[in-house]
């Protein structure tokens with residue numbers, strides 16, 4: 001194990017996640033899970049003028065997954081859809097303060113971004 | 128009599144993997160329910176096949192091919208005696224999953240009709256659920272589940288209700304890979320027969336861990352995997368009662384499983400070859416036979432009592448630990464060597480990761496048994512599982528690792 005995995009930032013965001021909950025005024029919504037571990041994340045997003053006005057998430061998952069969702073929602077508030085679409089694994093790891101991650105845990109870390117992107121793609125298709 | 132500790136020390140010397148360090152610490156392998164480790168005797172048997180007699184079986188007329196065929200059939204005889212059946216009643220498969228699918232596909236498609244009932248339980252591994260879901264959807268049959276109680280036992284009322292529906296087949300695991308529960312399959316097989324059903328036992332978690340005799344159990348089918356019982360990956364077995372196997376259509380088709388082929392059709396080979404289409408996993412069968420010899424050497428009675436002792440020691444400690452929830456029966460007599468648990472407020476993944484930092488390998492997740500997770504309203508559990516090479520001292524390291532989890536997450 002990377003001892004760093006359980007540094008303050010991840011544990012804090014796991015125990016006290018930002019933007020946890022539902023967003024009644026959401027116009028983009030998506031939910032997905034990692035089949036092997038059962039981590040599940042739902043993103044609810046309010047998009048206005050191509051920008052993320054507000055975002056909330058719900059779900060169950062390990063510390064890495066929940067912290068990733070929490071940090072991600074903080075980061076993307078106010079961002080353009082195109083900016084979110086260009087985010088990748090490096091960006092998520094840097095949010096988590098990690099330089100690398102094992103492939104299995106990588107899936108946990110990346111689930112929130114994957115779900116967020118899926119919600120935006122679906123939103124754009126409907127628009 | 129050697130003490131348990133000495134026996135285990137001697138056993139461990141046969142397993143090259145234990146010279147590995149995990150995160151700089153001696154490897155504590157507590158994931159044998161997923162796959163076991165293999166002793167040098169098994170590894171050597173596979174190597175020897177490749178070095179000395181590698182050739183296809185049931186084909187060549189030359190000496191070496193005959194030797195390979197002999198070794199393959201000797202493996203069948205040895206493995207069949209291990210579960211108490213005749214050699215021709217043992218079909219080699221890739222694993223338990225393939226064995227279960229074979230029954231659902233071959234017996235199932237020939238015998239299940241619209242409106243029939245298939246009875247399984249809520250504690251099955253996905254491999255003993257999905258084939259029946261697909262079959263029942265295809266045939267418009269009813270798939271019924273025997274419920275489990277909060278302590279992870281089959282609900283006796285639900286057993287009777289299920290049997291009362293007149294099922295054609297009762298497919299049930301002998302030991303749960305999540306809850307550890309050992310089911311009385313002998314009693315279930317008897318009741319199934321009285322109700323007019325045949326009985327399939329999933330032995331993936333029992334054949335490696337306790338003495339098994341299919342004639343004594345009275346089941347019609349038994350599925351198991353070699354890799355969970357010290358054997359190689361990619362080899363497993365299906366016991367089928369001879370007349371039943373004989374009456375069934377083939378599963379996979381192609382070479383080896385036929386007697387005669389002409390342009391109009393074909394006639395099927397004899398049991399068990401009818402069910403072994405294509406070139407089989409010969410080295411796997413030989414490796415599995417070596418594993419069986421190894422287990423016979425230490426004695427399945429010893430294996431069962433060794434695991435029961437480990438459970439009897441670990442279970443009370445875990446039940447007493449603040450903030451730890453243990454699933455399944457609390458009586459070691461009703462359990463195999465598996466304990467599923469959660470640390471309150473911590474995801475099973477994180478538990479496994481912190482265990483790994485202590486050199487302890489455990490599984491976390493839904494263990495391919497999502498209906499059990501749903502029953503207990505949880506997404507996942509952490510799971511420790513014991514086998515012949517584990518010893519009591521490892522339980523202390525395990526308990527310390529649980530304390531470390533609680534420390535890191537400031538819970539409990």
Ligand SMILES: Cc1ncc(COP(=O)(O)O)c(C=O)c1O
Pocket residue numbers: 160161222223224225252254255300302303304329331332352
């Ligand atoms: C109870 C049970 N049945 C079936 C299986 C399937 O075994 P395999 O993956 O070797 O086919 C497993 C494996 O975990 C199991 O625990």
